[in-house]
Amino acid sequence: MASQNLQSVPDQPAGPGAGDAQDQTAQLEAEGQAYFDRVMAEDSRIEPKDWMPAAYRKTLLRQISQHAHSEIIGMQPEANWISRAPSLKRKAILMAKVQDEAGHGLYLYSAAETLGQSRDKMMDDLIAGKARYSSIFNYPALTWADMGAIGWLVDGAAICNQVPLCRASYGPYGRAMVRICKEESFHQRQGFEILLELSNGTPAQKQMAQDAVNRWYAPALMMFGPPDDDSPNSKQSMAWNIKRFSNDELRSRFVGMMVEQVRVLGLTLPDSEVRFNEETKKWEHGPLDWEEFKEVLAGRGPCNAQRLERRREAHDDGAWVREAAAAYAAKQARKHAEKEFAA
Amino acid sequence: MIPTGSHSSQARTGSLAGVAPDTEGHGDISVGVAGSGDSSASATRITPGNALRPEDIALEVRTGLVKPSEDAAEYALRLGDDALILAQRLGHWISRAPELEEDVALGNIALDQLGHARSFLSYAGGAWEKSEDELAYFRREHEFRSAHLFEQPNGDFAVTIARQFVVSYYQFELYRRLTESTDATLAAISAKAVKEVDYHRDHSAQWILRLAQGTEESRRRITHGLRLIWPYVEELFVDDELTSRLAEAGTAVEPSSLRADFDRLTGAVFAEAELEVPNVPAAPGGGRRGKHSEHLGYILAEMQVLAREHPGASW
Numbered sequence: 024m025a026s027q028n029l030q031s032v033p034d035q036p037a038g039p040g041a042g043d044a045q046d047q048t049a050q051l052e053a054e055g056q057a058y059f060d061r062v063m064a065e066d067s068r069i070e071p072k073d074w075m076p077a078a079y080r081k082t083l084l085r086q087i088s089q090h091a092h093s094e095i096i097g098m099q100p101e102a103n104w105i106s107r108a109p110s111l112k113r114k115a116i117l118m119a120k121v122q123d124e125a126g127h128g129l130y131l132y133s134a135a136e137t138l139g140q141s142r143d144k145m146m147d148d149l150i151a152g153k154a155r156y157s158s159i160f161n162y163p164a165l166t167w168a169d170m171g172a173i174g175w176l177v178d179g180a181a182i183c184n185q186v187p188l189c190r191a192s193y194g195p196y197g198r199a200m201v202r203i204c205k206e207e208s209f210h211q212r213q214g215f216e217i218l219l220e221l222s223n224g225t226p227a228q229k230q231m232a233q234d235a236v237n238r239w240y241a242p243a244l245m246m247f248g249p250p251d252d253d254s255p256n257s258k259q260s261m262a263w264n265i266k267r268f269s270n271d272e273l274r275s276r277f278v279g280m281m282v283e284q285v286r287v288l289g290l291t292l293p294d295s296e297v298r299f300n301e302e303t304k305k306w307e308h309g310p311l312d313w314e315e316f317k318e319v320l321a322g323r324g325p326c327n328a329q330r331l332e333r334r335r336e337a338h339d340d341g342a343w344v345r346e347a348a349a350a351y352a353a354k355q356a357r358k359h360a361e362k363e364f365a366a
Numbered sequence: 367m368i369p370t371g372s373h374s375s376q377a378r379t380g381s382l383a384g385v386a387p388d389t390e391g392h393g394d395i396s397v398g399v400a401g402s403g404d405s406s407a408s409a410t411r412i413t414p415g416n417a418l419r420p421e422d423i424a425l426e427v428r429t430g431l432v433k434p435s436e437d438a439a440e441y442a443l444r445l446g447d448d449a450l451i452l453a454q455r456l457g458h459w460i461s462r463a464p465e466l467e468e469d470v471a472l473g474n475i476a477l478d479q480l481g482h483a484r485s486f487l488s489y490a491g492g493a494w495e496k497s498e499d500e501l502a503y504f505r506r507e508h509e510f511r512s513a514h515l516f517e518q519p520n521g522d523f524a525v526t527i528a529r530q531f532v533v534s535y536y537q538f539e540l541y542r543r544l545t546e547s548t549d550a551t552l553a554a555i556s557a558k559a560v561k562e563v564d565y566h567r568d569h570s571a572q573w574i575l576r577l578a579q580g581t582e583e584s585r586r587r588i589t590h591g592l593r594l595i596w597p598y599v600e601e602l603f604v605d606d607e608l609t610s611r612l613a614e615a616g617t618a619v620e621p622s623s624l625r626a627d628f629d630r631l632t633g634a635v636f637a638e639a640e641l642e643v644p645n646v647p648a649a650p651g652g653g654r655r656g657k658h659s660e661h662l663g664y665i666l667a668e669m670q671v672l673a674r675e676h677p678g679a680s681w
Contacts, residue, residue: 095466102461106454109672109681110499111484112420114457115477121460122473129466167672167681217681225679333461341464343587344523347580348465354579 066264068194071137079263082256083193084138086265088145091131092156095149096330098124100164101173109167116213117170123206130202134195150335158316159242161324168221168228168235174214176236176243176281182207183277184247192264215284222289229289236285237293244308245316247274253313272305279306418558420484420498423551427492437611438549439493440511441618443501444654445540446486447512450502452533453480454665455520464523471569475530478562485555503673507663508656514649515598517661524584524591527573532595534566535632536602539624548616571635578639589641596644601651603628608654 055074062069069075098121105121108114132142148154159177164170185204191197221232248254248270260266268276278297285292296309318324426432434442456476463469487498515533520526541563544556577588603625605613612618636643652658673679 098461098469105457105460106668107672109503109676109679111450111480111487111502113681114453115480115484118457118460118473118477118480122470122477125460125466125469125473129470132466220681224681225676227676228679337462337464340462341468341523343581343583344464344468344577347584348576349580350584351576351580 063192063264068197069192070194080138082260082263083196083265084135084140087131087135087138087196088140089155091128091135091145092149092154093160094124094128094131096156096160096334099330099333100160101170103164104167104170107167113217120210120213123210127203127206130199134199137195146338150331150338152322152331155320157246158319158324159246160330161319161326162238162242163326166231166235168218168231169239171214171217171221171232172235172239174210175218175284176239177246178207178211178214179281180243180246180277182211183273187267190267215288218288218290233290236290240293241311244274244278245311247277249313249316275305275307278308282306418485418554420481420488423485423555424488424498427488432489432492432551434489434493434549434551436493437608438552438617439490440608441612442486442490442552444511446483446490446501447510448516449479449486450483451510451512451516451662451665453483454669455516458520459526475566475569478566482555482559489551489555499673503670507658507666510656510658510662511654513598513601513653514651514659515595515602517659517665518595518598519661521591521594522587524577524587525594527570527577528588528591528595530566530570531574531632531635532599534563534570535628536624537563538567539627540619543619543624547618552617574635575639578641592641593644593646596646597649598651600648601653604651606654
């Protein structure tokens with residue numbers, strides 16, 4: 024039940040001689056903060072027109088836009104195999120999946136736009152290398168089995184991360200995540216199915232599947248972000264009911280699920296230290312190479328330059344099309360207005 | 367027998383020439399979503415419960431419920447190859463389109479075409495005991511029956527739209543008539559396809575207008591794109607012995623009989639866009655006889671490489 028006037032946080036500080044306005048602003052801020060605090064305490068939802076702390080807005084905008092960028096860049100490793108998919112059915116499924124990812128990007132950009140930033144600006148930031156996306160997509164998709172491993176491990180990790188986000192305190196984000204999670208779970212199952220088919224196929228196919236699992240396992244575990252003692256933003260995000268579980272907690276759950284599923288696949292995880300700790304009641308895994316994680320994050324991964332260049336190329340090549348569509352829409356609107364005027 | 371509701375499989379008789387024009391709007395696109403109950407389906411692509419799937423056709427072929435005549439199979443191969451090669455071309459746009467909305471739109475069109483291809487190939491394969499994949503992945507260039515239009519390179523977005531414009535208006539006229547085919551399977555596949563192709567027409571016609579009347583550059587590009595594509599229009603409407611036999615039997619229509627409607631409807635879009643129908647010489651074509659352009663070899667090399675590396679494997 025946000026009152027409408029809580030939204031009006033001026034962007035500009037009031038000029039000199041605006042004492043009353045300043046007082047009024049301060050009062051609105053205080054009311055807004057009180058409302059926001061109550062929403063957080065009740066674990067309820069903030070909507071786009073509600074007052075929110077600037078830092079909350081900034082954090083969400085960063086997280087949602089990064090998530091959108093990840094969907095868009097994440098189309099590339101899989102699009103890489105559309106033309107070579109080894110059966111027509113698999114080709115159809117893969118096309119639908121990559122198309123879903125474009126759709127996820129669209130919902131997420133829309134959710135981010137409710138926080139006051141345009142999709143064009145977000146896209147410009149991505150292309151300029153100023154915005155981040157999930158590091159996992161800077162690894163190459165080298166064989167068909169990677170389509171399986173990406174679906175099973177990468178989408179699987181994404182689901183673990185994203186299911187709790189369906190309850191995120193920011194309404195548009197939570198609602199977008201509900202739909203995205205439904206599709207992601209379909210994606211994960213198709214990845215699992217690809218691996219299962221390969222694992223039960225010829226020796227060469229089985230080897231292809233194992234090799235892909237070996238390459239994607241550690242990067243997938245690192246998708247949950249750095250260990251809790253090295254994750255400075257987590258605490259605040261949890262206080263704001265955006266994040267519900269810590270990175271390590273989610274990672275541990277994910278490992279537990281993979282341990283079960285890899286048996287069904289007839290494959291192995293490339294980690295001899297996976298075990299269930301009876302004392303902590305948590306799954307544990309072997310050490311991860313956080314130096315590599317930082318390197319990829321810093322732009323020194325196997326495909327960083329390639330992925331960004333591909334996005335830039337599509338954007339630049341499409342500029343004349345977007346200009347044409349805008350010009351046409353403007354002309355049509357003008358024609359329409361003239362007709363109205365004449366009538 | 368194919369379980370497709372109103373398009374079920376009793377043989378139809380009568381001339382196809384008498385099909386009433388149905389060129390306005392999208393017609394009835396209502397589908398049996400209710401009760402399909404597939405919560406795992408991708409939310410961007412509703413799979414209606416009673417839609418005709420390629421798997422249904424493959425099953426009927428495998429179990430001997432349907433078997434195409436040799437002529438019908440040859441014909442289905444043509445339609446299937448057209449759609450398959452186009453899907454392969456369009457799939458390249460996914461992650462490269464000018465706007466995210468077009469990644470989705472072109473991906474959707476590619477998916478529709480791939481679906482039609484799978485259905486036609488599954489049916490055609492019934493004549494020779496071959497699966498859709500055996501036909502797609504283990505035939506060589508000269509065994510493909512697609513027309514040259516479908517293998518034309520994507521070019522820029524304008525060339526792709528020009529190709530889509532021709533394809534969608536051609537396929538709409540074709541499938542619309544084939545819904546009355548005496549071959550129940552061809553009729554059923556076409557009944558599903560025509561609804562989807564209707565949207566492809568809408569998509570391409572809207573872009574023709576936008577590009578023609580957007581900016582100077584977009585007008586220059588779409589004019590050029592249409593000139594590049596137009597030489598391959600003629601081949602689509604060439605009759606031959608197979609189509610004559612099939613037309614006589616009421617299984618198919620003579621391609622030449624689609625031309626007047628194609629010209630009229632594309633002409634209306636040209637007029638609205640204030641574009642001229644390109645005045646360019648027609649290429650001889652030959653795809654229906656297995657004579658292809660230089661492009662098809664590359665398309666097949668890429669499409670078939672993995673399947674051929676593992677012959678006999680299942681995926």
